[in-house]
Amino acid sequence: MKAENKHSKIISAATKVFAKKGFFTARISDIAKEAKVADGTIYLYFNNKYDILLSVFEEEVGKIVENTEKLLSLEDDPRKQLEIFAIQHLLAMKKNRHLAEVIQIELRQTHKIIKEYRDNNFSNYTGIIAEIIRNGQKSGIYRSDIKPDLAKRAFFGALDEISRVWNASLETNYSVKEIATQILSIFLAGIQVDPSNLPE
Amino acid sequence: MKAENKHSKIISAATKVFAKKGFFTARISDIAKEAKVADGTIYLYFNNKYDILLSVFEEEVGKIVENTEKLLSLEDDPRKQLEIFAIQHLLAMKKNRHLAEVIQIELRQTHKIIKEYRDNNFSNYTGIIAEIIRNGQKSGIYRSDIKPDLAKRAFFGALDEISRVWNASLETNYSVKEIATQILSIFLAGIQVDPSNLPE
DNA sequence: ATTACAAGAATGAATGGTCATTCATGTTTT
DNA sequence: AAAACATGAATGACCATTCATTCTTGTAAT
The missing domain is CATH 1.10.357.10 (Tetracycline Repressor, domain 2)
Structure with missing residues (x-):
């Protein structure tokens, strides 16, 4: 899968999860699950939760x-x-x-x-x-x-x-x-x- | 100190701290400090952080x-x-x-x-x-x-x-x-x- | 066309730090 | 001297972040 694709997949998963649970209550693993990637993968594209x-x-x-x-x-x-x-x-x-x-x-x-x-x-x-x-x-x-x-x-x-x-x-x-x-x-x-x- | 007094002291300390740091970032110990009581004391007046x-x-x-x-x-x-x-x-x-x-x-x-x-x-x-x-x-x-x-x-x-x-x-x-x-x-x-x- | 190898991408279990909450103990009030 | 109130260190759950490992893809040699 191309990198750009994954980046935006995470963005839209994060948008969804933040909206649903709020920034603080949202877990990285929630976002990862929603984006269908591994937890660690998120850190290949973003520095940290806040950066997302x-x-x-x-x-x-x-x-x-x-x-x-x-x-x-x-x-x-x-x-x-x-x-x-x-x-x-x-x-x-x-x-x-x-x-x-x-x-x-x-x-x-x-x-x-x-x-x-x-x-x-x-x-x-x-x-x-x-x-x-x-x-x-x-x-x-x-x-x-x-x-x-x-x-x-x-x-x-x-x-x-x-x-x-x-x-x-x-x-x-x-x-x-x-x-x-x-x-x-x-x-x-x-x-x-x-x-x-x-x-x- | 009378109980009622302490209850409202915690409320106003919490208002202040929540406003400053946000609910999730605020620590119980911050509220306790602001209200000049021990951490545990807060739990004599409230069930949990959310209850505050x-x-x-x-x-x-x-x-x-x-x-x-x-x-x-x-x-x-x-x-x-x-x-x-x-x-x-x-x-x-x-x-x-x-x-x-x-x-x-x-x-x-x-x-x-x-x-x-x-x-x-x-x-x-x-x-x-x-x-x-x-x-x-x-x-x-x-x-x-x-x-x-x-x-x-x-x-x-x-x-x-x-x-x-x-x-x-x-x-x-x-x-x-x-x-x-x-x-x-x-x-x-x-x-x-x-x-x-x-x-x- | 097949094999070999490397580099990049992805994984997810393990780590470590941060608090909310508890509770054994101390202090004050009646 | 009970009872009520207060303390704050200790506990344990939670989760962001890391990293050793695995997988994928592209290249080149045969």
Whole structure:
């Protein structure tokens, strides 16, 4: 079996196991079993357990950020951009529930290194929202009294909490479309200068 | 020293230590040291490490819920009620950063029991928001197309994410007042039938 | 085409360190 | 002098990590 293949097999096994049991409760042997390799094999590809966690972020989360930024660059209406962000985030979280759980739960551990990692990456990610809002303010679409730094958190927090509950509960599911529509209808009405304006 | 005293000394030591190191990384001996008791003493008051975590929730979180519900019962304008919820939540999280971290980080661990606990408590807590929104819809103040179940999460998520960042970063702090005002100005404009209506 | 050999990959049992928990003993309170 | 409370060293379970060994693959000589 090719090396690259095994590397990614371990990553996705780890994502699954971390999501299910949590980083600390997950055993290397669980991951090995899930990936159908021997315990020792994992150490041919990763330095230690913690390194596996970081790799999960780097590889999986990076993809999401990249993808979102690409899509955003094709659109310049700040209202549409907010919509794109919301939909992409929700889709990404829905598509890979294991990853979503790992991000939402494990990324919140208070470890210094994770914290730094998160600061370097998720604050980039949520920074995208702040940027969209600033642009919208410049072009007079969004209210100038809105503080982008607070609004970005409110918006991200709203999306994050909603997708968190997907994983944690058995409640009735709304579709991504429905959710995005609701959230946007609240936020756009909430931050626009003239809420009756719809994009396009 | 009286027993009750020691019990709560351990609770608050545990809150502090869990917040700082995370549940799994925290050692019983850390908690014992922080509480200035012997390791073994902890087992006179709690069954095991996990039991300490649950007790932290039951005792500390219960207070917040109770307090919020009391304040809400004195007010029946749904717009004011939302404001009260926001301010109380932010104040509670700000007042006890250790507790806030424990709630936000540890409560998200995927353990079955915690999950059930959370379902029984936090869904009550966020349920308060949904209830406020439903009432507001009945009295024609909030838009009837808003889904209370989604809006409650959006609102809670916004508050939660903002207070989470208090703990996780060194960024410029806004005051509780400022934050509550911003969030409410977004959400009230976002969900009201006629956003130009202000309460009172 | 077959055999021989080496290098890399994979294995999983054994190791060692880290705590949660216990309990024999000591101390304080009534 | 009981009873209740408190102590902290000792125990033992757990699991990340290691490493001696086995397996696989590719190359080259015959």
